[in-house]
Amino acid sequence: MARAGTLIESVMKDIESKIASRAYLPNTRLPSVRAQAKAMQVSISTVVEAYDRLVAEGCIVSRPGAGFYTSGPIAPLNLTHIGPKVAREIDPLWVSRESLESTAGSLMPGCGWLPSEWFYQSGIKRALRNLARTHSLDLTEYAPPKGSQAFRHFLQRRMLSHNIEVTAEQIMLTESGTHAIDLIGRFLLSPGDTVLVDDPCYFNFHALLKAHRVKIIGIPYTPTGPDLERFAQAIKDYNPRLYLTNSGVHNPTGAHLAPHVAHKLLTLAQASELVIVEDDIFADLETTRSPRLAALDGLDQVIEIGSFSKTVSASVRCGYIAAKQDWIEQLVDLKIATSFSGNRLDSEIVLQTLTDSGYRKHMEKLHHWLAKQRQSTTKKLINLGIQPWIQPKDGMFLWCQLPTGKNATQLARDCLSKGVVLAPGNVFSQSQNAHDYLRFNVAQCTDEKIFEVLAWALDQQI
The missing domain is CATH 1.10.10.10 (Winged helix-like DNA-binding domain superfamily/Winged helix DNA-binding domain)
Structure with a gap:
């Protein structure tokens, strides 16, 4: 008692x-x-x-x-006090800190980015040399409110090639994809509003939405997209303001949105006042383009965002928002109020890298490396009794289920003691129903020690 x-x-x-x-x-x-x-x-x-x-x-x-x-x-504001208390291994903020602060000797099969040697470093270095030789204002001046006009025209052409009808005036550069979501949250959300997310979804969505003090509802994600029945019920029950998702290479599952699901999803959204924020950060990792809600909707109720931290550099930060023009004008005011100006130098480095003649060839090599690593990592995990949820066509992620009776949080705790940083399933799950899942980044799974430590940690659980 x-x-x-x-x-x-x-x-x-x-x-x-x-x-x-x-x-x-x-x-x-x-x-x-x-x-x-x-x-x-x-x-x-x-x-x-x-x-x-x-x-x-x-x-x-x-x-x-x-x-x-x-x-x-x-x-x-203390984000750790918002929502139920969870173990640190499934706390999005702790997982992010652990990944970002890991020492050089740590192995990080659970992190969400490429190894440094897999990025297009030669292109970045060439862009830096070019900028260093110029007398450009990009080295010293504030950026214009919407960001570089040349970059916005590049993004316009890029999106038009993906069937997204947009003008350069409908695009605004941001510091990152996270900055883009934060601005949209400030623009559209009030404390107490409801936001739908995929379950599972990128774990920092949870942390960022906490900062906006909204109610988060997870919609089960299937191999073809969100569960439409549950999505419709959530609209009816909660009258949500936003739905935040990846339509391309889904994080963490690696799934692709199917055309029939995309059409039905938009029909449901258009019957309500729901705004969809489509994060296209993994676009360049696709070999076969999947449907984009922004293309089907015409940027009416869909806002397209993205960045280049997964393919160009996680250090050189630049993202964007594409939306209806009157919304962009109001988002520009918010951007000025909260950060005054964007990072002119970073955006120029990213633009020069993306338009470098070698970028396309580098991405072809990257697609080949990732395909090879998905196959190799899948085989090694299956040998340990760890089963991929699906076999992704593209990208770096495998969403995997542990053998019966094994717990991902305990596995992450044991592996961390051996210098291996994992990403347990419940860090991605609003419902906390992914206790036996892990996300693996195949690009970070090249060291055999990872699988030795995993085998040891699995044996620790009775």
Whole structure:
């Protein structure tokens, strides 16, 4: 039986966590003593003591005849207090930090980017040399509000070749794909709005949406796209404002959106006020182009975003937003208000790299390397009893199920002790139903030690 002190502390922590997550803003009336006791299944006297202690600490105030209210200024935003507490191995922020801070000796089969030697380094170096020899304003001046006109015209031609009808004036450069989503969130979302995401989806979507204090609903993802029945039900139940997805090489599953699913998805969206944000960051990793919602919709209810951190450089940051022109004009104002100007030098480096004569040949080689690694990594994982969910046609990711009874979070914890950083399934899953899945990056799976450590860690679980 729990001690009274422990129960009192649990009530205090419940209130403090809601204040920290901004679920309770200043001057919010707390549940009555009786209601809080019923909700937490504790005695009324326990809640009375907890509330009295919180009053003494200055967290809440008592207003005779009116109840208890939160006090003080709004709490600093702490993302770790938003949502249920999870193990660090499936906390998106912790996984990101661990991947970004890993030492040179760490092996990272769970990370989401290519090894440095797989990027088009010669093209980047050539762009840097060209810029260093010029007297260009790109070296010193602020960027224009929408970003480089030459880059926007390049993106226009690129999207038109993918059947996305767009003008250069409908495109705005951003610092990254993440920056693009953040601006869109500021533009379209208010705290408490509902956003749909794929389940599983890129884990930083979860972290970023937390910062906007919205309700996140996961839609099960199938090998051909989101589950349409669940998608329709979610629109009916939650009246969501946004749906955030990858239509090309899906992260983390490697799946492609099927044409019939794309059409039905847009029909559902068009019958509501749902806006779709389509992240096309993996476009250059495709060998066979899958449907794009932006092409089918004509940028009416779809916003297209992307960046080049997966194929050009994760260090040289540049992304973009393509949307209806009146929205772009308002997004430009938001961009100026929050960052004043874009990174002119980075965008010029990326543009010169993308238009370098060797980029296309490099991508052909990259497609070959990835195909070879998908085959090799798949074989090694199957030998360990780890089964890919599908056999992807393109990209770097394998979404894999562990042998029966094995837990991905524990596996990640054990492997980390041996210097191998994994990406357990529940870090990608809003429903937390992927406890026996892992995402593997085949480009990061060239070292045999990874599979030796995996075999050892699997043997640790009874």
